[in-house]
Amino acid sequence: MRRLKNNRLFVYVLLLSLQVHQHLPVYSAGIRDxxxxxxxxxxxxxxxxETLTHDKSCQKMQMLLEKITAIHQQYRKDRVTGKLSYNDEQIHKFEKIHLSSHIxxxxxxxxxxxxxxFKELLASTRTWSSVLLEMQTRLQDFNSFSAGxxxxxxxxxxxxxxxxxxILGSPQFGRAEQQPEITCRDKDQMVSRMHGLRDEMELLVRELQCNNSIIESLGVVSSSAALGASPTRPSTL
Known part of the structure; x- marks a missing residue:
């Protein structure tokens, strides 16, 4: 019974090791992607x-609005004054033309x-928000899987x-021919393998935490999404 229990534990460890080795490359590739x-x-x-920094649309509109305001104020002032001279009337005509052009x-x-x-920025924001949400969801799932x-x-x-x-303390340990699968070398190899798997998983968890930090820093995508074409969504994980 004890031997059966030990064999089951050994098989369980091997299956767990095989599962980790099968999934780690996939998850690693997904994280790198x-x-x-x-x-x-x-x-x-x-x-x-950089594009928004060099954008002059607001400055241009502000200058035009200032010119429109100045023309309007001068027009109201002239109306209060009363009858205008011929030159002032001609100036008024030109100012009206300028006012219409400025508007x-x-x-x-x-x-x-x-x-x-704004429409391009809004479309890009939706695309990047969807990508980031999907990435964060998958990383959270992988975080739960890694922790478990x-x-x-x-x-x-x-x-x-x-x-x-x-087993090592039992009297039957000396019968190597009856239990060839249980040796000090096997124990060391299994312990070393477990330690290696744990180190690999801890490394992936650290990479996951780094990615989560980057995603959190990009949380306000509405003011900083790209205007270009959206990239291909990651589908490795």
Whole structure:
């Protein structure tokens, strides 16, 4: 019975090790792909910040609005004054033409530059928000999987150590020909393998935490999403 129990533990550890080795490359590739996507997003954000910094649409509209206000104030002042001279009337005509031109220019700037850019920014924001939400959801799932796997590894290691101690302390341990699978070398190899798996999982957890920090820093995407084409969504995980 004890031997059967020990064999079951040994098989369980081997299956757990096989499962981890099968899934670790996939998760590692997914995390690297997420890191690439986040780096690309940061590059696009930097380009967007530079574009917004050199954008002169607001300054142009402000200048036109100041000219419109000045013309309007002068017009009201002239109306209070009363009858205007011939030259002042001609000036008024030109100012009305300028006023109409300035108003059309303001409308054109607002419609063609401000509104259009806002639509592009809004579409890009939705795309990047969807990508980030999907990435964060998958990383959280992987975080839960990693935490559960680490807990299983620790429990397995503890049970394995107890089983090995009982076997090594039993009188039948000297019969190597009857129990060839239980040796000090096997124990060392299994413990070393468990430690290696735990180190690999801890490394992935640290990478996961780093990615979560990057995603949290990109939480306010509405003011910094890229205007260019959206990248391909990660689908490795």
């Amino acid at each position: 997420f890191q690439t996507q986040l780096e690309h997003l940061q590059i696009q954000q930097a380009k967007l910040v 059309k220019r303001v409308k054109s700037l607002f419609r063609e530059e401000c509104v259009q850019r 796997l680490l807990a299983d590894l620790e429990i397995s290691e503890q049970q394995q150590n107890k089983a090995m101690d009982r």
